[in-house]
Amino acid sequence: MxxxxxxxxxxxxxxxxxxxxxxxxxxxxxxxxxxxxAVLTWPxxxxxxxxxxxxxxxxxxxxxxxxxxxxxxxxxxxxxxxxxxxxxxxxxxxxxxxGRGFYEDGVWVDNGFLPYHQIAGLSWREEEQLTLLFIPRMKQVARKLVVPAPFYGAARRLLRDKIGRRDIDFWGKALDLGAHDERDDA
Incomplete structure (x- = not known):
């Protein structure tokens, strides 16, 4: 047995x-x-x-x-x-x-690929490691990407450009009066 x-x-x-x-x-x-x-990647x-x-x-x-x-x-x-x-x-x-980081069509996070159109929100955690948290649409769990310090500025600029071109679109806010620039979320 x-x-x-x-x-x-x-x-x-x-x-x-x-x-x-x-x-x-x-x-x-x-x-x-x-x-x-690849647009901006690192090992x-x-x-x-x-x-x-x-x-x-x-x-x-x-x-x-x-x-x-x-x-x-x-x-x-x-x-x-x-x-x-x-x-x-x-x-x-x-x-x-x-390679983790940014591609033309999306972001390669720590546990897979996330297309830009599926990103509903993002947030930076600037603690021991610089970590970018992505909140996918219709999902409960945020996905993270550890960004090495030398790539921090370039990643913020790239995200700002993607949000400005509406590749990343934060639609569905409860009250949007047009006074908030979404690019500042990067």
Whole structure:
């Protein structure tokens, strides 16, 4: 029973990591199509526990080799470990290469791409890190973009221009008497 339970848990984990892997692959494919239209971008910071991710990938690689070569298990028996190895060893390092920042069609935030027309609001958090918060239309969760200090002025100017051209439009305010210049929100 414990062996069967463990194999079911690993299969379930593999399915979850498969979804995460597909999501990262979609993001990387979108980035490859868009990178020529970059306006203001910078390298993505490494995840907090990046070294641990790589160590887990190395250990998962060893587990896969033992299961396939020594124990001679069929490839279907290592699905969970293979999906985790793909995630930690290949796709997380690949996703780090996606340039964060501003593109012609939208903003690449920390967790994906946000088109300009979906931005309903924005706010700067000027604390330890300069963080730009985007509030997407019809969503409850703000999306963040950490802006390195050397890019702060250029990012503010770019946002001001996008708001001025109505690429970013803050429609739907409760009381708009025309006295507020939306470009000041950048």
């Amino acid at each position: 414990p062996q069967s339970f463990l194999s079911h848990v690993l299969l379930l984990l593999g399915a979850g990591f498969l979804v995460a892997n597909v999501r990262i692959l979609v993001d990387v494919a979108r980035y490859l199509r868009m990178r020529s239209r 993505s910071p490494q995840p907090r526990y990046y070294g641990l991710f790589l160590a887990m990938a190395a250990m998962l690689g060893l587990v896969l080799m033992v299961k396939l070569l020594y124990l001679r298990l069929p490839p279907t028996a290592v699905f969970g470990e293979a999906m985790m190895l793909t995630y930690y060893g290949y796709l997380v390092p690949l996703s780090i290469r996606i």
